Amino acid sequence: MRLHEEVRYEAGPEAVFAVLTDPEFLVARCRASGALEQSTDVVPSGAGCRVTVRRALPTRGLPDAAARFLGERMVLAETVVWGPAQDGGRRGSLHVVIEGAPVTLTGEVALSPAGAGCVQVFDADLVAKVPLFGGKVEQAAAPALRAGLLAEAELAGQWLAQRS
Incomplete structure (x- = not known):
């Protein structure tokens, strides 16, 4: 399932990039998502960086089938590899x-x-490799992923407003 989201910010790309790669912001983002525990890491790489966030989240609120499959918590592991600034912006790979x-x-x-x-644009493919039920799992997971992206953007906007 293809996911496409766009978020607008009042600040330029480099200011937004600075927030999205700030270790304090990453921890705040995890806490705001209700993480039971988290680890974050930002590793510079040339003119870019690798951002890794791993967080355990409660499964309450998920559809019953997903909660039964995952148990009381699920662990999300996210990696964004940001490239160097170019054409006034930045691009990164998301996994x-x-x-x-x-x-x-x-x-x-x-x-x-x-x-x-x-503007921050997310273009990604959500894939659930579950025989016969993959499409249903993707449809169930997509709203939570979209909500997470938008919540992160809202928090980033608040951080930008506090620091300007």
């Missing part, structure tokens, strides 16, 4: 897995100038 479940989200994230601010 998210639910540990212990055959569900992945793989794609791209981009920050591009847009007027006085920027």
Whole structure:
């Protein structure tokens, strides 16, 4: 299942990139998502960086079938590899897995100038490798993933507003 989301910010791409790669923001993002535990890592790589976030989340609120399959908590492991700044923006590869479940989200994230601010675009494929039920799992997971992306963007916007 293809996921496409766009988020607009009042700040430019480099300011948004600085927030999205700030270790303090990453921890705050995990806590805001209700993480029971988390680990974060930002490793510079040339003019880009690799951001890794791993968090355990409660499964309450998920459809019953998903909660039964995952247990009381699920562990999301997310990696974004950001490239160098180019054309006023940045691009990165995105990979998210639910540990212990055959569900992945793989794609791209981009920050591009847009007027006085920027737009963040997520283009990714959500794949559930579950025989006969993969499509239903994808349909059940997609709203939670979209909500997570939008919640992260809202928190990033708040961080930007506090720091300007």
